[in-house]
Each structure stands twice: as structure tokens, then as C-alpha cells.
Amino acid sequence: MRIIYFIGLLMAFSACKQEKKESMEIRQLNEGWVYSEVDGSHRGAASVPGTIHTDLLNNKQIEDPFYRTNERDQQWVDKKDWVYETTFEIEEALLSKDKLQLHFYGLDTYADVFVNDYLVLKAFNMHREWDADIKQFAKVGENHLKIVFHSPIKKGLELYNASPYSYPANNDQSENGELGDKKVSVFTRKAGYHYGWDWGPRFVTSGIWRPVELRAWNDYKIESVYLMQLMVNNDVAELEAEIHIQAESHSNVEAIIRNKEDNSIVAKQAFEINKGENKVAIPFTIENPKLWWSRGLGEPNMYDFEIQISNGTNLVSTKSISTGLRSIKLVREEDEKGESFLFELNGVRVFAKGANYIPNDSFLPRVTKSDYDKVVADAVNANMNMLRIWGGGVYEDDYFYDLCDKNGIMVWQDFMFACSMYPGDEAMLNNIRKEAEDNVIRLRNHPSIVLWCGNNEINIAWHYFGKGGWGWKERYTPAQQEEIQEAYVNIFHKVLPDVVDEFTNNADYWPSSPQAGYDIDQHASDVNTSGDMHYWGVWHGLHRFEDFDKYKARFMSEYGFQSFPELNTVKTYASNEDFDIESDVMAAHQRSGIGNLRIKEYMSWYYNVPADFEEFLYMSHVLQAEGIGMAIEAHRRAMPYCMGSLYWQINDCWPVASWSSTDYYHNWKAVHYAVKRAFEPIIISATQNKGNIEIYGVSDFQQERKASLKIELKDFGGKVLKTINQQLKLEANTSTQIFTFASSELKGINKKKTYLSITLKDNDKLLAEQKYYFTFPKDQELDKANIDISIIEQTEDQLVVSVKSDSLVRSLFLSLNKSKGFEWSDNYFDMEADESKTITILGDVANIKTEDIKIMTL
Structure with a gap:
């Protein structure tokens, strides 16, 4: 791989030896928190990141929310306001920095943030990150940080009551939340499933759900870096690093992009920045790139870059970015049946x-x-x-x-x-x-x-x-319908696509x-x-x-x-x-x-x-x-x-x-x-069509493969009643009908006691196998099988067993009752008569005996 780098107008100071002395200092503020109920008695030590429900649970103030019907008794929690507090130290050197900021990766959801009793932030979206400049409110020594979380239900009800009409929200389990038919979830930018779903409970949480940082810096901060992939193929990757820099004054700096694999410089450019927000674009090229592939098509190769900002003497701000180089597009092409909808990765339709x-x-x-x-x-x-x-x-x-x-x-x-x-x-x-x-x-x-x-x-x-x-x-009335539709269009056909268009390079x-x-x-x-x-x-x-x-x-x-x-x-x-x-x-x-x-x-x-x-x-x-x-x-x-x-x-x-x-x-x-x-890369799939059994071969591979097809009609005891062999070509990256088993071939066969065993091989290598049954399981006349299990190999964390049956077994389930957390290489499988299957079990298996393995079958 050869890397070509772009060098802009170099400043005289760029040749100087530079010391890595970043101006940014970051401290985690995730320890020492306590919580308390506003106008109530619940209080205790808090975990950050965390939620009020888990804090109450950890302090034994509520029972396990998931046990039996405890959920019903805990709906009071989301109707309360909660206060989270901690203290943190600031030295004079830190306070003297140009910028002093609290960064919240996630506040859930309506949160008023106070530093030394000064309101510095009002947050109202669980899905956003929040910054609060606190330099004017902070002091040398101990500082007090308090966050008041307002009940998302009470806030939601305020917005609900102020709305001229309610909005559809089928999965908002308002009745379980003791709100009757008042579905307040749509008014709050919070995870929808917290209000209940048809697979989930209703726990409307509050809390500091992602980490908190104290950040201090002088001069510059790299806000973000986007590695735009302008063109990527096997021969070349044309890239552009879009760097957003926050500056505290006008100055001349230099940006350096390094490939962290070998610390080589791939691009370098000098530029002038002004106080405030700055955006700089630096192009560079990688020849013969190692492309990122999805699973099954190739290696998911990644590149690690470090972006450095230098003032000529020191590296004053850095940021690391990892990405994979690939071309990806959603292909929607008209064809004789309509319009395609598929993803094309590096030119391959997946x-x-x-x-x-x-x-x-x-x-x-x-x-x-x-x-x-x-x-x-x-x-x-x-x-x-x-x-x-x-x-x-x-x-x-x-x-x-x-x-x-x-x-x-x-x-x-x-x-x-x-x-x-x-x-x-x-x-x-x-x-x-x-x-x-x-x-x-x-x-x-x-x-x-x-x-x-x-x-x-x-x-x-x-x-x-x-x-x-x-x-x-x-x-809704026609006027209300029009108003709701206008909101839908504004959100999903204007705001969101505009953001994707503005902040990505043609992402779909x-x-x-x-x-x-x-x-x-x-x-x-x-x-x-x-x-x-x-x-x-x-x-x-x-x-x-x-x-x-x-x-x-x-x-x-x-x-x-x-x-x-x-x-x-x-x-x-x-x-x-x-x-x-x-x-x-x-x-x-x-x-x-x-x-x-x-x-x-x-x-x-x-x-x-x-x-x-x-x-x-x-x-x-x-x-x-x-x-x-x-x-x-x-x-x-x-x-x-x-x-x-x-x-x-x-x-x-x-x-x-x-x-x-x-x-x-x-x-x-x-x-x-x-x-x-x-989802195997190659499968055999048999289906009935007008009495005939159509057999398909499906391949994800990008090359055509020669294969031998073998079809055996067997009874449940293992006796072979008919055999068909055929050589074929399995087409690349598509589905192909490879054989039709005519209904006439099944005359006189007891379909309740027979099946098709189908295999596809490349020489002696098994590519795929399938069993096709003619009747539903409830109608099959399955014999009671004698199943033998023996241990082949055993260590503290791995057990290998052999499983064998004297008759067809359907949906064989193996389990261990002694504990949970075992991983099985296969389970719930069918076995033919006299077939032997090897199963690997991972976990705490040092003392497992064969009699500990429980069996269930149809």
C-alpha cells in the first residue's frame, strides 16, 4: 500500500521539533454522586451513568422491577422530581484556562443543571449531548454540581394539556402508567420504548444516563473530524478530512494527519484560523486501499488516523478517528417488476x-x-x-x-x-x-x-x-389532518434529510x-x-x-x-x-x-x-x-x-x-x-409447488461453483427408498432452481414416515444440507428414539459430546439445569437414524456428566 499525501503552504515553524502538549484537560465527573427525592424521603448513593430506578434498586428502596408484577407498583417513580448532586475540585491552573466546560453525553431528559447554585443549562432531549460553559461560575477549591430532573410524565402532561389534540402513539402504555388514555410520549424527545411497547415494560426513567466530563482548554479545540470518502475503489481512495476547530483567538496553525499504523504523515496543511468556529478541508489519497467489507464478502479492514493541530512549537489539540474505506449505495433501479431496493458495497450487490x-x-x-x-x-x-x-x-x-x-x-x-x-x-x-x-x-x-x-x-x-x-x-378533522401531515413532512422529508445531506458525503x-x-x-x-x-x-x-x-x-x-x-x-x-x-x-x-x-x-x-x-x-x-x-x-x-x-x-x-x-x-x-x-453462505431450500418439490440452491459467493447434488428418499428408520445424483453449477450471488422432484415419484409412499435428505457437495466438502418433510410434525409417525450421548473431550470451560440416535429425531434440544450461560455449537436440530453429531458446549463444564444433559424432542 502506498500513501500519497497533500501538503499545503508550509509555515516556517513547521520544521521545528514539536512537543505533544495538548491544551485540553479532561476529567471524569462520574463519582461521588447522591440522589434525593424532591418533596419526599427517598435518597442515597447514586451511580453515574445510571437511572433513578436502578439507584432506588441498588439502595433497596424498590424491589427488582422485572420480577413478577413489580412493574405495576413502581409507576410512582416517574411522577417524581429527583435531584442529583456531587462536588468536584478545581485548581487555580485549571480555572485559568480560557475555556472551562461541563460536557454531558446524555441527560434523561428534563434537567436543570446548577454549578454553585447558578443555573448553567436546561436540557430537554435524552438523545442529545449538552455543553455548559462554567468558567464564570466556578471557583478554586470545592465546587457544587446539582442536576434537577423534572418528571418526564409531569412535563409530558403539561405539553399534552396545552396541545389542541392528542397524537397517535399505539405503544405508549398510558393505562399501565396510570394516565388513562393520555399518551404523553410523543411530546418528549426520549426513548419511545421507555413508555412501553408490545415486547417491553413501562419504566419512564430519569437520570445521568451517559458520562459527565469537565473540560478545560486554551487556544484550540478540535470539535469534530469527518473523513469524507469522495471516491473509493480497489485502486484508490480519494479522501478529504473536514476538520472543525474552535479557536479562542486569530492565529496561524498547522494540521497534520497521521496513519497510526506506522505513524506516517498522510497529509499536512498550514492555514489561518479566526476566533470562533473554523472548518478546514484537507484532501489526501490512499493507493491500493484495503477495503472494508461486510461479513462473508471479505475483511472489514479499518484505518486509524490521528489529526493533530500544531502552533509551531506544540501539538495543542489532537483527535483520533477510525474508519473503513468503502463505497456503499442504496440501489433503486427500475426493472420489469418494479424497482430494486438493495445495498451495493464496493460494487458488489449484497x-x-x-x-x-x-x-x-x-x-x-x-x-x-x-x-x-x-x-x-x-x-x-x-x-x-x-x-x-x-x-x-x-x-x-x-x-x-x-x-x-x-x-x-x-x-x-x-x-x-x-x-x-x-x-x-x-x-x-x-x-x-x-x-x-x-x-x-x-x-x-x-x-x-x-x-x-x-x-x-x-x-x-x-x-x-x-x-x-x-x-x-x-x-381527526381535515384541518387537523393537514396540520399533522405538515409536521410529518417537515420532520421526515425536510429536517432529517437536510441534516444527512449537510453533514455527510451523500449518505443514503x-x-x-x-x-x-x-x-x-x-x-x-x-x-x-x-x-x-x-x-x-x-x-x-x-x-x-x-x-x-x-x-x-x-x-x-x-x-x-x-x-x-x-x-x-x-x-x-x-x-x-x-x-x-x-x-x-x-x-x-x-x-x-x-x-x-x-x-x-x-x-x-x-x-x-x-x-x-x-x-x-x-x-x-x-x-x-x-x-x-x-x-x-x-x-x-x-x-x-x-x-x-x-x-x-x-x-x-x-x-x-x-x-x-x-x-x-x-x-x-x-x-x-x-x-x-x-443464513449460511450456501443453502439448499426445498418447497412444494403444485404437488412437485422444487429444490433451490442459493449462494452468496461471488464465483460460480461446481457441485454434486444427492437426494435420498428415506423412511424414519434410515432405510433409503430412492436415490438421485446430479452434477450441477451453482450460480454466483443468486438463487437457482436446481432440481424438481415430481409428485409422480411419491406415489405409494407413506408421507407420514418418509422424508427427503438432500446434500450439496463440492467433491467431499459438504456445502449445504436440507431435510424436507412431506407432512406437518403433528401428523408424522415418529418412533421413540434411543439417543446416546457420550463425552469426547472435557476441560474446565469446554465440553465436547457425541450424540447418536437409532431413529429420526426432530428438534433435539439439549440443556443443562445446573446453571445458565452455556453456549452450544448447535441445538434444536434434527438427526437421522444412525447419524452421529458432535456438539461443543462452552461454559463452566468441568464437573458436568452425561446424565446432567437433559434431552427434549418432538
Whole structure:
């Protein structure tokens, strides 16, 4: 790799030896905090970052909010005002700096900040960062910092009562929050899911939810650096560093950009800056760049740069930036079937494989780096290449995006608006603009972010230009409809795209998900031939799983089916007396009103419904895995017409029955193993069409591959009734129908006791395998299998076992009751007669014996 650097007019002092002596001093102010209830008796030591709920919990002033129905008894917390206080020391040298500033990475949400009893800041948006200049209020020695958090409910009610009408907000659980039908969430720029959702509780938090810093500096501060990628290909990357500098006086300085890998200078430029805000653009070029690729296509190569500002003698301000070099675009091209919707990375059209992502906890400061490590690892280990950050949560922590960068996980980033209409007054629009600027500027260097999306499901719900939607429009007079629509247009077709356009280099923006096209009037439907789709016919519409094959889109950005968590997780929030899916506690941990009985109804269509509680939990896992596996295969078979499959959802914010594939503790459900199989780079997928069995080969690889196809018709005891072998070519980066098994070949076969075993190999290397069953599991005549488990290898943290059966076994679930947190290389799998399978278990397994491994099957 050769780097060409740009050098502007060099000043005479640039040749001088420079000492790295930054003027910026940063101190963390996250210790020594206490909280107290205004007009109340609750007080104690506080954690920062934290929330009032977790502080009350840590001080034993409330019970575990997630246990049983404790949520109901804790709705008083959000009606109170709370005070957080600490002290910090300032020396004379620090106070003498030109600038002294408090920086808040996140205040939740209505916060008045006082330094030594002087009001220095009024914050009112959870999603923004806030600065307060305190030099004139600070003093040498001890300083007092106080933050008064006003109740978001009381503030919301003030705005609600002042509004001429209420706004739609389906998922605001105002009744649970003791507000009746007053849905106040839309008036406050705060995480929507805090007010409840159909998978989450209602805990409307307050607190210092991200860190606090004291910053002091002289002369200069680099506010931000954006590495614009003007053109990137295999041969060259033409870049431009856009540097924003805050200066306290007019001066001449020099900017230096170093590649931290070898400390080489890639660009250097002298320039003149004025007091106040300055923007400098420095172009440079990298030849033969190592490109950033999404998972499965190549390495997610990253570059680390340091930007230095020198005054000729000292390096007075520096900033480090990491990015990956890639070209990315959302391709929307007209074709004979409509208009495409796909992502093209470095010239390669990518089938997006992944899931929707919600916050990892109702109480955000409890989310640790290990939580982020695990959820991204879960995506990687399930062969995903994309996560969609859903618009009812938060703009995630930098660490999350760093992980996506390093692991080649593309990010579809929603702005934080979901399933509601919002006021469009000037104050709200200005607040939203600042929120968007803060987060676009913070996140724009991450190569993983491939799309900015205005909102979740608002366009389709409001449906202003046609009949349909969620019935919202009909609640309002024509004049009110026009006013609400104007606010929608201003937010999602003016403010947000304007921010993306101003602060990025042509990053793609999509107004709403789902939407049939960019224009305001292009509402999505169940027959989209353009744009993206959320298909909820399965689940909400009581469509059968087979209908996933009927309702395909150019990009499927949401679909899903629920299951319960596994028993060990249920035990964290329920006692034995609650072990009934219709008990009060199980209902409280199921926020979809139709949920528990909907699972049972679907189960009856495909499986025998168990009466035993634990077996029912297991069957709900198997059912969910079947449905989502069928959906992914249908979407991949439709490639390249369909170029994305993102199911709802990968994670949970509390222990609950939901659409997640991993539960609150990041345990894999059956569906996550099914997703891993369905997202393999090459799959075989068989489907019935007019009595014939059509077999497809789907490949993500960029080269055509020769392969041998083997189809065996077997009975459940393992006897081979018919064999078909065929040589074929598997086309690159598409789906191909590779064989049709005619219905006439199945005459006289007992379909309740037979199946197709299909394999695809390249010489002796197995590329893909699939089992196709002719009847639903409830109709199959499965024999009781003798399953043998033996230990092959055992250490303190790894156990390798061999599993073998004398007959076909379906949905074999292995578990350990001794503790939680085990990782299984595979689970909930089918095994053929006399097949031997090796399973690796990670965790505290030093004393595990074979009799500790519990088995459940159909």
C-alpha cells in the first residue's frame, strides 16, 4: 500500500521539533454522586451513568422491577422530581484556562443543571449531548454540581394539556402508567420504548444516563473530524478530512494527519484560523486501499488516523478517528417488476441477512461492553451481515458501532421515531434538528452505517394519501389532518434529510420503513414491488407460515413470530405457582395482548400442543424456529428480486415472551440456531409447488461453483427408498432452481414416515444440507428414539459430546439445569437414524456428566 499525501503552504515553524502538549484537560465527573427525592424521603448513593430506578434498586428502596408484577407498583417513580448532586475540585491552573466546560453525553431528559447554585443549562432531549460553559461560575477549591430532573410524565402532561389534540402513539402504555388514555410520549424527545411497547415494560426513567466530563482548554479545540470518502475503489481512495476547530483567538496553525499504523504523515496543511468556529478541508489519497467489507464478502479492514493541530512549537489539540474505506449505495433501479431496493458495497450487490435490534435493557446504563460483545457476536455467529437499529430506542453507544465496524456488520440506522405522530412546532423541529446533528456527526465515520432511515412504520400507519393504515387519520378533522401531515413532512422529508445531506458525503436516507418509494405518497402494502416491506400477515393477520412464500418484497425489513424464553429465564421473573401461560405473571411478561393464545393457536396447526408448562415453552421455541426458518428461505429463494431479510428481533430489553431470537440474558432460542442455518453462505431450500418439490440452491459467493447434488428418499428408520445424483453449477450471488422432484415419484409412499435428505457437495466438502418433510410434525409417525450421548473431550470451560440416535429425531434440544450461560455449537436440530453429531458446549463444564444433559424432542 502506498500513501500519497497533500501538503499545503508550509509555515516556517513547521520544521521545528514539536512537543505533544495538548491544551485540553479532561476529567471524569462520574463519582461521588447522591440522589434525593424532591418533596419526599427517598435518597442515597447514586451511580453515574445510571437511572433513578436502578439507584432506588441498588439502595433497596424498590424491589427488582422485572420480577413478577413489580412493574405495576413502581409507576410512582416517574411522577417524581429527583435531584442529583456531587462536588468536584478545581485548581487555580485549571480555572485559568480560557475555556472551562461541563460536557454531558446524555441527560434523561428534563434537567436543570446548577454549578454553585447558578443555573448553567436546561436540557430537554435524552438523545442529545449538552455543553455548559462554567468558567464564570466556578471557583478554586470545592465546587457544587446539582442536576434537577423534572418528571418526564409531569412535563409530558403539561405539553399534552396545552396541545389542541392528542397524537397517535399505539405503544405508549398510558393505562399501565396510570394516565388513562393520555399518551404523553410523543411530546418528549426520549426513548419511545421507555413508555412501553408490545415486547417491553413501562419504566419512564430519569437520570445521568451517559458520562459527565469537565473540560478545560486554551487556544484550540478540535470539535469534530469527518473523513469524507469522495471516491473509493480497489485502486484508490480519494479522501478529504473536514476538520472543525474552535479557536479562542486569530492565529496561524498547522494540521497534520497521521496513519497510526506506522505513524506516517498522510497529509499536512498550514492555514489561518479566526476566533470562533473554523472548518478546514484537507484532501489526501490512499493507493491500493484495503477495503472494508461486510461479513462473508471479505475483511472489514479499518484505518486509524490521528489529526493533530500544531502552533509551531506544540501539538495543542489532537483527535483520533477510525474508519473503513468503502463505497456503499442504496440501489433503486427500475426493472420489469418494479424497482430494486438493495445495498451495493464496493460494487458488489449484497443480500442483507440479519435482524432488527432494540436496546439491551430497559435501564440503559446497565448495558455493559460484554452485553454489546455478546449481541454482536450472536449476529456474527448466526451468519448475519446487517442489523437494523430500530427507531423506538436510542442512538447506540459508540462501542456498539465499533464492534459492527470490526465485525463487518452493516447497520441500518433509524432516527428515533417509531409508531407515533409528532408535533411540528418550531421548538420541536429545532430540537429534532439538533438531535439529528449530534448523532449524525458522532456516527458518520463508521463504515458499518449504510443507511439513515427517518422512522419506523409511521408512513404506513398514517397513510395520508390513501385508504388503509392503522385508523389514525380518521380520528381527526381535515384541518387537523393537514396540520399533522405538515409536521410529518417537515420532520421526515425536510429536517432529517437536510441534516444527512449537510453533514455527510451523500449518505443514503430513506424516509420511513416500510415505504414503497421515496416520495411521500408511496405507502407500503403487502404487494410491494419496490421499497421495503414489514410483513405481519403471519402473527397479526393469522396467515400461515406457508404464506411467507406468497408475500415477498424487494427488501423484507421486518417480520416475525413469538416464543417464550427458556425455563431458566422464566424462573428469573416467575415462581412455580406462576407456571401457566395464562397466569397473571406470565401475562405481565407478554406485552402483545394476543400473544400467548396466538402462539398456542399457531402451535395447534403444526404440532401437538403439550399440557406440561416446560414442554409448552420448548414447543414455542420449535414453532418460532420453523416459521422464521421458512421465511428466510422464502426470501433467499426469491433472490435477486428480494435482496434483504431482517427478522424481528435479535434481542430483548427484559425477560419476556417476545419475537426475539436471543432472550434478555442472550441465551439462544431455537430460532437463532435456525437463523444460523438459513443464513449460511450456501443453502439448499426445498418447497412444494403444485404437488412437485422444487429444490433451490442459493449462494452468496461471488464465483460460480461446481457441485454434486444427492437426494435420498428415506423412511424414519434410515432405510433409503430412492436415490438421485446430479452434477450441477451453482450460480454466483443468486438463487437457482436446481432440481424438481415430481409428485409422480411419491406415489405409494407413506408421507407420514418418509422424508427427503438432500446434500450439496463440492467433491467431499459438504456445502449445504436440507431435510424436507412431506407432512406437518403433528401428523408424522415418529418412533421413540434411543439417543446416546457420550463425552469426547472435557476441560474446565469446554465440553465436547457425541450424540447418536437409532431413529429420526426432530428438534433435539439439549440443556443443562445446573446453571445458565452455556453456549452450544448447535441445538434444536434434527438427526437421522444412525447419524452421529458432535456438539461443543462452552461454559463452566468441568464437573458436568452425561446424565446432567437433559434431552427434549418432538
